[in-house]
Amino acid sequence: MKSITSSSYAVHFNETAYTELNAHLKKANYSKVFILVDENTHNFCLAPFMAEIEGDYDFEIIEIEPGEIYKNIETCTQVWEVLSELDADRKSVLINVGGGVVTDLGGFVASTFKRGIDFINVPTTLLAMVDASVGGKTGVDLGALKNQVGVINQPVMVLVVSSFLQTLEERQLHSGFAEMLKHGLIQDANYWNDLKILNNFTQLDHLIHHSVTIKNKVVLEDPTEQNLRKILNYGHTLGHAVESYFLESPEHELLLHGEAIAAGMILEGFLSHKLTGLPYTELETIKKVFLSRYSKVEFSKNDITEILKLLKFDKKNSHGNINFVLLKKIGEPQIDVKVPQELLEQAFTYYKE
Template sequence: MTPIQSNGYAVFFDNELKELQIFLDNSNYSKVFFLTDMNTSEHCLPLINQFLPLLDNYDIIEVDPGEENKNIDYCIGVWQNLLDFDADRNSLLINLGGGVITDMGGFAASTYKRGIDFIQVPTTLLSQVDASVGGKTGIDMGNIKNIIGTFTQPKAVFISAEFLNSLDERQIQSGFAEIVKHGLIADKAYFSQLKEIKPKSVTSEIIYHSVEIKNKVVLEDPFEKGIRKTLNFGHTIGHAVETYSLKNDKKPLLHGEALALGMICEAYLSNQHNGLSEEELTEIIQYISSIFSPYKIKSGSYPDIMNFMKNDKKNNNGEIGFALLTEIGKCDFNIYLEEKQILDSLSFYTELNS
């Protein structure tokens, strides 16, 4: 597949990672480091060794997996490892993993010695179609997702479908939610195409098209001042419920599972406040509900969920901001709603699944 040109770098689609070898051969880095978690060390690093047998002079920095570990303490650990391994400003950090690794690794690299180069090798469907493009790096603080971070572009992104073979069905479904979002906000025909397949049947061509959609948006608005905010459809409520679940559930929601819930709630808000038709609202709900199991939101949790929303980065002057659909394939942004309106969407979701 033809590489996608993003903001000063290319996104390569190459199952055997030949382009990664070429990139490294044409570079002159003093040291190379891989940031992994325990899962990618076991399942993904062997593929690097298989496809890049000449790459043997590198060090590995390993962290624990999970969103709960995307915080400043683990980031300090990454910085300390870079120091211990004598990483200088001509070093390269290769982030091999899902969104936690690419977000935190990008942030650690962008701030270590005021910035060293990094590349992203996303290994989950979610990170391939979402975190791979846009230059967002970040960590969580307290109960707020991605509240500390930078806009820093990687030197390159390398996407290989081979990594997806190590994922279970739940992880694939989670990533598929972001693909569905791309269709809902930007491409009605794409959404219709997605309705004909199951998440486990996702192809390299679908991944490629999702990256194309996101890349077009971020090229137009690299610092999220305007149209890039449409990529947040489903995320205002989704992030808040995801944070609540991380704090309260023994088996917390994955990001895509929370996003699916958020898209249903925000499709309802789109119908109530932004012109989305009743027919298309029903179409969205039926499709998302056919893929994702419902999550039981107890009314007693509403205050906590609202408090998480009040700390969202998209808010302005205390108002909670949304990206809402006008129809399938078209989305507005900078729509601010009152607390009662948001609570109505949570009640709608609860009643829908009662």
């Protein structure tokens, strides 16, 4: 499968991935090779990954706790300290093998350790493959605020090895699939039509490649999110608020990222119908597709109030305005839309109907 070239690096797939990694490690002459994993990827992904590496390097494995609640500055501090203790220097490399928590946090740790060392991302979840693999966003959460601390910085390369998906539960695959559906909604109606009828996840390779291609095109055109790149936030303004709220709220079951933004895409679909002309039939299709794939989230009146309060921390805000990305129709987004408060509440009513 053809590698996808991003700003300063490439995303390599399956058969090509390890060839490119081995060639790079040989050439780069790193002083030490650090591999960041969480408990899950340590158990299920590290051995097959290591088996593909040719040559004798000075390896160190660093393991962090799995899960979004550990994607924070305390975990970063632990990793910075371990890197220091294990004599990492500016010519060391950090290879992040894991889901979005490992690649986002590992990317941030590498970008800030001694003011920046090389890092390589090896996403092992569908979500991380299609979402975190391009764009250079790194970062961690600050309390309930997602990705509040981070930098934009590019990895040396990204390796997408789809056999890692076999280690995932179905629910995790669905979570990543929500981002792929989003790629259709914001850029490619045909892709959306293909995905919405997909009924098994056994042949994802070409779809992953197409999703990475869509995202890469967007981030290359607007790396610093001045305009076009904002479209990737469709479903995320309300979706992130829902996700943050559920993360911090002990009485709720944990929502996966894709599950939260699936709700966000229905909610923002409603706003799109009201404000940017999304046809009602398309709104209904969006709602039907997501509710057939993701359990309906139960929101109490108090939940909604608290979720709407969290909106003010959204990174896209400026000057007190909350800026939404909405849809004019499926495949065609519109950025920087201001939304009146009462419509936000109506969106939840529509979602619950």
